[in-house]
Amino acid sequence: MSTHSVAANEGKIWDGGNEPFGASYGKLMMWFFLLSDAFTFTALLLGYGALRFSALNWADPDVVFQSAPGIESGAPLVFVGIMTFILIMSSVTMVLAVEAGHRNSKSEVVKWMIWTVIGGAMFLGCQAWEWTHLFSEGASITKNPFAPELVPYIEKFVAQGMSHHEATLKAVNEIPHNYEFTSLFFTITGFHGFHVLSGVVINIIITINAMAGTYQRRGHYEMIEKVGLYWHFVDLVWVFVFTFFYLV
Amino acid sequence: MAGFDTKQIWKVFFILLAITVLEFLIALTPALEGLRTDYKLAVNLTYVVLTLFKAFYIIAYFMHLKFEKINLVYSIALPPVFVIYCIVLVLYEGGYWNGIRKENVTSNQKIEQVENHAPEHH
Incomplete structure (x- = not known):
C-alpha cells in the first residue's frame, strides 16, 4: 500500500526516503496526532474522575438520562444506547470504505463514505436533542438541577404551589449548589461532539474527492485510511465517555 | 491485506455490539439492583474492563494497529x-x-x- 514513495528513494536510506514504521508520513503523523488528542481527553476525564471521587454526592445517571424523544421519563440509558449504536455503526461503514479503497473500488468507497457521513450527522442530531432536553430541565454549564442539595428547596417550592418543573428552575437559578456534574458533562461531551462535527466535515470533503476521482487518479485511497483513523478515534473516545458518564 | 476483509469487520462489529449489550444488561436488569448497590466498585471495574476490551477491538482491528509494524505498535500503545x-x-x-x-x-x-x-x- 504505502510503498509508493519508497521505490523512488531506494539506496538513500539516510535521506528520509525509507519508511522505518512501514507507514507513510501522513499516516504516521495522524497516529501521533491521535496519541496527543488521546492525552487531551485523558486530562479531561482525569479531572472528571478526581472531582467525582472528591464529591460527597453525585447525580445518578439513571435519573439524569432517562428521556428519549417522545418519552419524558422512565427510559434510562435508552437514548444513549441508540447514540452508541449509531457511532459504532458509522465506524463499521468507515472501515468498509477503507477496505473498498484497498480494492480501488471507487463506487463502493463513495457508498460507504456516504453512510459514514449520515451516521455522523445522526449522532450529532441525537446529541443536539439530548443537550436541548437537558437545557429545558434547567441544566447548563453553571447550573445543575440534579444536585441532591437542591431537593429540599424544590420540595419547598412545590409545597408553595409551583409545578415540579417551575420549582426546579427556580431552585437551580436562586440556590447556590454544586454544578461540577453538568459543567464536566457539557465540557467533555461538547469537546467530543466538536470532534464528531470536524470528522463529519472532513468525511464530506473526502467523499466529494472520492466522487471526483481524485484518489482514483492518485492510484491509492490512503486518504480514506487516514481520515478513517480519526473517525475510529472519535468512536473510541465515545466508548470511554459513555462508560464514565452514563454507566459508572 | 491482512485484517481487512469484510467478514472480519462484521465479526468485530458484533463483538462490540455484544459487549455494549452486556453493559446495558448489567446497568439495567432489575434483578441485579442489589448487586449494583452492594458491589458498586466491582460493577464499575467490570464496566472499565469491558470498555478496555472495546477499545482494544477498535484500535487493533478498525484502526488496524494490530497489523502494523511492531515499532509503530509500541510507539502508539506504550505511552498510554x-x-x-x-x-x-x-x-x-x-x-x-x-x-x-x-x-x-x-x-x-x-x-x-x-x-x-x-x-x-x-
Whole structure:
C-alpha cells in the first residue's frame, strides 16, 4: 500500500526516503496526532474522575438520562444506547470504505463514505436533542438541577404551589449548589461532539474527492485510511465517555 | 491485506455490539439492583474492563494497529500505559479530598450541636 514513495528513494536510506514504521508520513503523523488528542481527553476525564471521587454526592445517571424523544421519563440509558449504536455503526461503514479503497473500488468507497457521513450527522442530531432536553430541565454549564442539595428547596417550592418543573428552575437559578456534574458533562461531551462535527466535515470533503476521482487518479485511497483513523478515534473516545458518564 | 476483509469487520462489529449489550444488561436488569448497590466498585471495574476490551477491538482491528509494524505498535500503545499511574495518583488524591470534606461536614455538625445546646448549659 504505502510503498509508493519508497521505490523512488531506494539506496538513500539516510535521506528520509525509507519508511522505518512501514507507514507513510501522513499516516504516521495522524497516529501521533491521535496519541496527543488521546492525552487531551485523558486530562479531561482525569479531572472528571478526581472531582467525582472528591464529591460527597453525585447525580445518578439513571435519573439524569432517562428521556428519549417522545418519552419524558422512565427510559434510562435508552437514548444513549441508540447514540452508541449509531457511532459504532458509522465506524463499521468507515472501515468498509477503507477496505473498498484497498480494492480501488471507487463506487463502493463513495457508498460507504456516504453512510459514514449520515451516521455522523445522526449522532450529532441525537446529541443536539439530548443537550436541548437537558437545557429545558434547567441544566447548563453553571447550573445543575440534579444536585441532591437542591431537593429540599424544590420540595419547598412545590409545597408553595409551583409545578415540579417551575420549582426546579427556580431552585437551580436562586440556590447556590454544586454544578461540577453538568459543567464536566457539557465540557467533555461538547469537546467530543466538536470532534464528531470536524470528522463529519472532513468525511464530506473526502467523499466529494472520492466522487471526483481524485484518489482514483492518485492510484491509492490512503486518504480514506487516514481520515478513517480519526473517525475510529472519535468512536473510541465515545466508548470511554459513555462508560464514565452514563454507566459508572 | 491482512485484517481487512469484510467478514472480519462484521465479526468485530458484533463483538462490540455484544459487549455494549452486556453493559446495558448489567446497568439495567432489575434483578441485579442489589448487586449494583452492594458491589458498586466491582460493577464499575467490570464496566472499565469491558470498555478496555472495546477499545482494544477498535484500535487493533478498525484502526488496524494490530497489523502494523511492531515499532509503530509500541510507539502508539506504550505511552498510554503510563497514564494508568496518573489515573491512580489523581483518583487517590480525589479520595483524600473526599475524606477532608466528610470530616468538615461532621465537625460542622458538631459545632452546630454545641451552639444549639450551649444556652441550656448556662
